[in-house]
Amino acid sequence: MKTNVCCSFDSARALDIARGETPAPRSDFPALAQRVHDHPLVYLDNAATSQRPQSVVRAECEYYGSCNANVHRALHFLAGEATERYEAARRRVAEFIGAPDPREVIFTSGTTAGVNLVAAGWGRKFLQPGDALLLTEMEHHSNLVPWQRVARERGAELRFIPVTPDGALDLGAARRLLADGRVKLVALTWISNVLGTENPVSEIAALAHAAGALVFLDGAQGVPHRRTRVGELDCDFLAFSGHKALAPTGTGILWGRAALLEAMDPFLSGGDMIERVTLTEATWAELPHKFEAGTPHIAGVIALGAAVAYLERIGFDAITEHEAALNRRLNERLAEIPGLRVFGGAAPRIALVSFDVEGLHPHDLAQFLDSRGVAIRAGHLCAQPLLRKLGVNAVNRISPYIYNTAEEIDRAVAAVIEARKWFRL
Amino acid sequence: MVSAMSLDDLYQEILLDHARHPRRRGEIGEGEALADLENPVCGDHVRVRLRIEEGRVKDLLFDGKGCAISTASSSLLAEYAEGRTVAELRESIARFTAALRGEGSLDEFVDSDLRALEGVKEFPMRIKCATLAWHALAQALDHAENKPAGTETNS
Structure with a gap:
């Protein structure tokens, strides 16, 4: 439907x-x-959360009123309908952000969950003592605190790109901070939630990649306002929230390059994210399910699809x-x-x-x-x-x-x- | 639809006066402070210095940055607390914070302009602003009496 x-x-x-x-x-x-x-x-508090159009509210209600069932499990009719709508939202989001493969689109509860997913799933597995993470001085706590925790846990160093008096990132400093090759990941915001500054993401990504670092982009304030093309941004991960872009609260996206997501460990574990389970061990499901343990916010995701459709229409x-x-x-x-x-x-x-x-x-x-x-x-x-x-x-x-x-x-x-x-x- | 609200109930004249001209306010160095609290919601900050002489609070001083409500509350509290006994103040702190939670009234503070803070009750988001200085004073009393830190909850 x-x-x-x-x-x-x-x-x-x-x-x-x-x-x-x-x-x-x-x-x-x-x-x-x-x-x-x-x-x-x-x-005028849209950077905290936007309002929702009726089409989004209706999409959420329609799920509960018609095809309400769990996804990816049962064989009955409603389960099939719910799964189809849930996966249709994934394909729609993939197109919306220019992701080459819908399997790279992970549904989360919001930007915070996306940062935590990568900090845990990538950081705990791949960060070594002596490695460094490069952040900026303008990060929201959600793109700072999870990195602080994983850096402490792994013995990694935190570095910060300074903010200039103009409210921009100091790219000269970024170059110097990347120069020794120890930075494994650069995590930055696309648009500052305080200054409104739109950062030159692709330029910073080029510097990071040349220094052998991955790029994690916090798109919470960017995606609602700017056309999003992950290829043009040249990031390796992108996290954003649905609720700042017309969608329900408790919805979000983590996009990552498939090869990276495949190499990472799961974040949450449990139902729906496994391939085979014995009493003592388990193997992981394929992407994207490996990162979607438990029953997701199905109604919210379907309504997120409606929000994306609304933004694209405008x-x-x-x-x-x-x-x-x-x-x-x-x-x-x-x-x-x-x-x-x-x-x-x-x-x-x-x-x-x-x-x-x-x-x-x-x-x-x-x-x-x-x-x-x-x-x-x-x-x-x-x-x-x-x-x-x-x-x-x-x-x-x-x-x-x-x-x-x-x-x-x-x-x-x-x-x-x-x-x-x-x-x- | 949300009904009309009266800002005058919240910002009574006496409070605006205390906010503009806070009493017993001065710079307190980090080493001198007996309590140093922040309101995590807004980042407001209060520091307290005092000494206890024969069971009574002396030379009470507040420092920090805050909104009109938090500044006025600390100013009124400073006036109220100076010279009172520690036991009496502990009871006042309990009564004041309970009253703002809706359990009781500030009428008991008959001899003080603290009653002007009664209107804050109608603004739940601002209760923390009004109680920050009181929690800081409670902590300062604990420290002055060498009790272990963290025995007062910041609620």
């Missing part, structure tokens, strides 16, 4: 953001229509263009506010802005904005090392997505201005 996607946008025509046009029709997202504290909701050209227009507007308007400082600099950035306001703690600002119906994020954004480098404990973050309007940007900025008055700055 095919999933219906209700999206009427004609992607051939340029969007007029001044007229409130958005690549994704707002009517597809019922959550956006509500009022919060007597104000229309302005949802098209990343329209998404990129719209977000760039919102980003220009957001930065221009924020620049008018006295005492407001935007983190990051000249490096290329997506529509994601972290800032603080002198004399106004981010928690207090976010609380005020909430009272005006404006949802933003305040805190350390799970990137304490980067915030420490920026010299702050917490920041505010505004992160629009495909359904946000220019008017919403203006309303958020107006609320920041009002907050300064309210707190008598």
